[in-house]
Amino acid sequence: MLSVEHLAKNFGTLKAVQNLSFEIKDGEILGLVGQNGSGKTTTFRMLLGLMQPTAGKVLWNCEKIGEKQKDLIGYLPEERGLYPKETIEQQVMYFGKLRGKAPREIKEKLDYWMDHLQVKGKKNDRIKSLSKGNQQKVQLITTLIHEPKLVILDEPFSGLDPVNAQIMQDAIIALRKQGSCVIFSSHNMANVEQICDRLVMIKDGRQVLAGKVQDIKDSFGKIKVFLESPLTTAEVQAVPGVVAVKERGRRLEVTLSDPAAGRELFELATKDGYIPTFSQETLTLEEIFKLKAGEKDEL
Amino acid sequence: MNFEKLWVIASDVYRKTVKSPSFLIGVFMPFIVVLIGFLIGAIMNRGQETTTIGIYSDQPVLAKALAQQKFPDLKLKQVDSVKEAQKQLQAEKLDHYLVLTQKEGKLTSTVYGEKVPGNTTMANLQQGLNGLQTSLKAGEYKLTPDQVAELMQPAKLEGKEISFTDDGKVKTSKDSSGVKFALSYAACIFTFFLVLTYASLIAQEIAGEKGMRIMEVILSSTNAKTHFYGKLLGVILAALTQLVATGLLVGIAVFIMRDNDSLNEMLDNLHFTGIEPSFIVLLILFILAGSLFYAVLAALCGSLVNRAEDAPKAIMPVTYLMMAGYMLGLVVAANDPSNFIVMICSYIPFFSMILMPIVLANGTAGLMGASISLVILVLSTLVLAAFSARMYRVNVLVYNQKGIWASLRQSLTMLRKDV
Helix, strand or coil: CEEEEEEEEEECCEEEEEEEEEEECCCCEEEEECCCCCCHHHHHHHHCCCCCCCEEEEEECCEECCHHHHHHEEEECCCCCCCCCCEHHHHHHHHHHHCCCCHHHHHHHHHHHHHHCCCCCCCCCEHHHCCHHHHHHHHHHHHHCCCCCEEEEECCCCCCCHHHHHHHHHHHHHHHHHCCEEEEECCCHHHHHHHCCEEEEEECCEEEEEEEHHHHHHHCCCCEEEEECCCCHHHHHCCCCEEEEEEECCEEEEEECCCCHHHHHHHHHCCCCCCCEEEEECCCHHHHHHHHHHCCCCC | CCHHHHHHHHHHHHHHHHCCHHHHHHHHHHHHHHHHHHHHHHHHHHHCCCEEEEEEECCHHHHHHHHCCCECCEEEEECCCHHHHHHHHHCCCCCEEEEEEEECCEEEEEEEECCCCCHHHHHHHHHHHHHHHHHHHHHHCCCCHHHHHHHHCCCCCCCEEEEECCCCCEEEEECCHHHHHHHHHHHHHHHHHHHHHHHHHHHHHHHHHHHCCHHHHHHHHCCHHHHHHHHHHHHHHHHHHHHHHHHHHHHHHHHHCCCCHHHHHHHHHCCHHHCCHHHHHHHHHHHHHHHHHHHHHHHHHHCCCCCHHHHHHHCHHHHHHHHHHHHHHHHHHHHCCCCHHHHHHCCCHHHHHHHHHHHHHHCCCCHHHHHHHHHHHHHHHHHHHHHHHHHHHHHCCCCCCCCHHHHHHHHHHHHHHCC
8 A cells, every 4th residue: 555645846946746645555556647847757756755744644555665665656757768779688688677577477478468468560560660559558567567665657648549448447457457556647638537436636735635535526516517498698697606608519518606506597497398308417537627727726 | 874774775786797798898808909909919920921032142152041940930042043043133032132131250141132021031031130140250260169159158237126124235136127017007007997986986976867867856855975985985895896806817817727828937037025015005905095086086077967978078187187197198208207206196186196106116106106196196086085975965957958067167156055
């Protein structure tokens, strides 16, 4: 289990990360989300021991994370790092051996992962001859070749087409089944929603949201209404509790300040009887992300 | 430090280095240089034409005697008159003509031509005339041919080195300073090229890893110190391999050419027996310690830039330092090894690996001096390596776009704060 307790990092006067705390249990996937420059990479670097925190600590099974735990960690950086002139096998072998694995074991695992991730290429193909998507898969293989207990993935889906993104997503879900702790960052909220058990959202280095994905969504209430009725935008906007109205073809997308305002809107829309659509829903993660990212004052 | 990971990194660097074109060029370079020199010599010899010189004397016996002498690329031909010589010169049958006169037993001669003959031709003519004059004088003094031969025998001059044994006895050996000097000179050139090759290699490797973000993955697997020392170890092993490979190739080349006369003549003139093993050991240690010193500096500089393309710019200070040592060694120390600046610099780590072998070969510094210089070099390398390993940990995660000095300042600030 990974425990992050009151983690903070300052660069001079810049407070890159402030008072960040979360836990990841074995077999759990945590999404760390936030805008560019919000402190995600700095957090990862502290988890990896590449940077010393200004305050707080990172614990692995109640023990301060350090040299001893390096072989337990698998890290996929945001900007992919592979030696272009090396072959797939040389590349994976090097990183596998650096994590303390025996060459025979690495070879066996490499065959498995090449097949499992559907890497298009042979083991002795040079990295530079592979497509971007396949290079990314090789990078993931170097991350997972030693069966890490803690997997840190910085933007694992960036640059992948939908088919490869699905393969990557399945691989991450498989790690949960193996009992690994997985933490990953992504700007793609759909991915986060689909595979995360819990998420932590940070803004300007501070934690602004944390919890189970559904709990977070529920905490905002059903403040989104999709409406198809004879009502005009102006009429809907005049309803108390309506914050914003957007036209989406024949439908209106209405944002409420309070879920209770939905009842008044429903009664107004149905006063003449049948309407084709009235759906009151929770916000999507993406909407919550945008909402929180746009907020000036923190929770 | 995790020695297993250190070895994984070192062997990876070693594998990549010995497979690189610059390593192969480094191994074969001495042979390529010798081969080019040989080819240029052969082409020049082939291009050299025979010079024909007409010999005229109012005493035809003298002209005939001189014309009978044989010289390489020089043909001497007796002519009957100066007019005849000029005619043949105009018709380009002669390149020059020489007028030889004898007054009071002394030979005087003048060479005429559209151009004055080259130095080699003039030297050959001088030698021929000297021989002729000696024969004339021998006849005058009624000397037998044996007496002439004895007279012509040059005085023998030989150099011998002496040293004193523990019990105060004098021990002599043949003069080996020439060979020592040649070896130190060769070591100077070898170290220079070795450092240039490996400094550039290691700096590019590190800058490349940093630029491609591989560094973050590596440092999540092991610590910066292990990575830094692993890189250095790999480079040193590759340099050692190059040293051994070059030595082996020289041995093989000498073996193959063992029947070659000019090689045997050259080897006979080299008195290897007089060289102390300590000189050779010191030479090798200076090459290795010097290469390591500069490899550490290059690694440090390479970690300050963000891309492999910027590595040559980053190691420029290293290259300039090495170049300064090289010039001091080849120009100043080679001509004046007891020069004050050379003496001082042969103890300064940046230059000692180049200068001390030359100073030692010349005898300006003794074994004690060389050992002190080597200890200073090794200690400096260790201190520099320890400092660089600490700096490296910070440098490799600093992506400063404002240049090398800004990166260095930022790294030093972070190091002080122990980021």
